[in-house]
Amino acid sequence: MNISTPLNMPASISSETPTDEAIAIEPVQITREDIIRCRFSSWYGRFRDATFKSRVIPLPKEFIDYLNADGIYLPDEGQAQAARLMEQDSDDEDALDDFDTDGNETEEQSNAPSFPEVEDAIRDAVAEYEGAIFPKLNWSSPRDAAWITATQSLKCTNAFDIYLLLKSSDFINYDLSHAYDECTDGQHYDSDQSYELVLRKWYDLHPSMEFRCFVRNREIIGISQRDINYYEFLADMKDELETTIHEFFEDRVRDQFESDNYVFDVYVLQNRRTVKLVDFNPFSPTTDGLLYEWAELYQISPDDNNADIRIITSQVEANMRARCAPSFSANMVPKDVVDLSNGQTIAQFAEDFHKAMAGQKVEDSSDEDDEPFVQK
Numbered sequence: 244m245n246i247s248t249p250l251n252m253p254a255s256i257s258s259e260t261p262t263d264e265a266i267a268i269e270p271v272q273i274t275r276e277d278i279i280r281c282r283f284s285s286w287y288g289r290f291r292d293a294t295f296k297s298r299v300i301p302l303p304k305e306f307i308d309y310l311n312a313d314g315i316y317l318p319d320e321g322q323a324q325a326a327r328l329m330e331q332d333s334d335d336e337d338a339l340d341d342f343d344t345d346g347n348e349t350e351e352q353s354n355a356p357s358f359p360e361v362e363d364a365i366r367d368a369v370a371e372y373e374g375a376i377f378p379k380l381n382w383s384s385p386r387d388a389a390w391i392t393a394t395q396s397l398k399c400t401n402a403f404d405i406y407l408l409l410k411s412s413d414f415i416n417y418d419l420s421h422a423y424d425e426c427t428d429g430q431h432y433d434s435d436q437s438y439e440l441v442l443r444k445w446y447d448l449h450p451s452m453e454f455r456c457f458v459r460n461r462e463i464i465g466i467s468q469r470d471i472n473y474y475e476f477l478a479d480m481k482d483e484l485e486t487t488i489h490e491f492f493e494d495r496v497r498d499q500f501e502s503d504n505y506v507f508d509v510y511v512l513q514n515r516r517t518v519k520l521v522d523f524n525p526f527s528p529t530t531d532g533l534l535y536e537w538a539e540l541y542q543i544s545p546d547d548n549n550a551d552i553r554i555i556t557s558q559v560e561a562n563m564r565a566r567c568a569p570s571f572s573a574n575m576v577p578k579d580v581v582d583l584s585n586g587q588t589i590a591q592f593a594e595d596f597h598k599a600m601a602g603q604k605v606e607d608s609s610d611e612d613d614e615p616f617v618q619k
Contacts, residue, residue: 270541271459271504272427273527280502281523282381283441289499293491294520296372296444300364307438309356311419315410316355318362318402361440362402368442369400375445378405381438382422382524385412398445405440425527451477452511454488454552455533459504459526462545463492466552467533469508473561477554483515485552491518506530 279285284299368376375398378384388411389396392404399405409415419438450470457465466488468477477484488509495518496507504526510519524530528537534553543550555561 270528270537271526273425273504273525274428275423275426277502277505277525278382278423278426280500281505281525283379283522284381284439286500286523290495290520293495293518295446298364298368298371298442300361300440300442302361302438302440303358306356306358306361307419309358310409310415315407317406317410318356356406364440365402365405365442372442372444375400376405377443377445378408379441379443380409380415380418381441383412383414383418385409385415387414388412405442425525425529448510452513453521454484454509454511455531456488456492456507456509457526457532457535457540458492458506459540459543460545461497461503463489463550464543464545464547465535465540465550467535468552468554469533471533471555471561471564473555473558478556480515481552481554484511487511487515487518488552496520502526 283297287294287297287299365376377397378399384397385408386397388408391407391411392398397408399408450472451468451474453469455467455469456463457467466485468474488511491509500507500523506524506526508521508524510521511517512519526540532540534555555564
């Protein structure tokens with residue numbers, strides 16, 4: 244978003260040149276400890292009764308090396324489910340495609356990941372959580388990679404689904420390499436930095452009831468609707484939602500989370516009285532400000548005592564915001580996926596893409612040089 248765009252101009256700031264006082268306001272300083280406190284395992288134990296059921300699985304160094312390695316090699320388990328969108332014959336001749344003429348495994352087979360303990364834990368979580376889970380790493384979920392799955396969501400039922408999402412996500416890469424970049428007390432990673440796979444029970448949540456809360460000096464200074472779509476019914480319940488979220492913060496969060504400045508996400512249940520904690524994030528522009536600009540958040544004083552809840556007020560506003568800040572999942576697609584699509588219909592593309600993921604041959608459709616990403 245661009246703060247000079249009228250649509251995104253903070254409500255409390257005019258479009259005139261900022262005052263000297265506004266320019267002098269400093270961003271909140273983020274420390275390594277602030278980042279560590281937002282790590283899932285750092286807060287889950289204290290908020291277990293206020294959030295969704297989850298499992299935390301420590302990841303070995305070899306698994307992190309696999310995530311950082313080039314190429315997307317995936318476990319055998321789950322490939323059949325991922326490829327079921329296509330119709331294909333599975334005769335003995337097809338089965339030989341995995342081997343060369345000497346009977347040796349192909350590169351795809353020899354590089355297939357094998358992490359039995361991680362995969363056992365995934366199977367156990369799927370069984371315990373009624374067949375579906377939602378994955379994330381220390382801080383981030385692979386939301387930017389949802390487009391790559393057959394369901395177009397983060398709903399996972401096996402190791403194949405999870406590995407594919409983790410390997411395809413820039414958000415996960417950020418966790419692995421850049422989580423401390425904004426810290427004022429050192430940006431380097433510790434050599435013994437540990438990572439964890441978080442498996443959360445899947446719920447079909449209504450995106451209209453997700454909200455992001457910005458906390459400065461232990462006071463909420465703003466609340467934003469998370470899903471940037473227009474929901475007409477939110478206007479009628481706005482005041483009630485604001486009260487419910489503030490009460491949850493006062494009763495459950497303020498005295499339990501150690502940092503003074505942070506962002507937390509919540510989900511309000513249908514009864515409008517029960518709030519579920521979703522996640523904690525740093526009070527930093529690396530966290531999406533949604534209906535707020537970070538320049539504005541830095542200028543809001545916790546002493547103002549007038550924090551409001553912001554919602555999309557019309558379909559026109561939703562459309563304008565979508566044009567100004569399109570979703571990452573619609574903007575950024577790996578070039579080899581674009582090449583694979585080659586102008587096909589969605590059904591044809593899905594067939595070829597999942598065939599490629601299953602290690603089967605798909606005819607090349609481009610001779611251009613490889614590039615990491617192209618704008619869609």
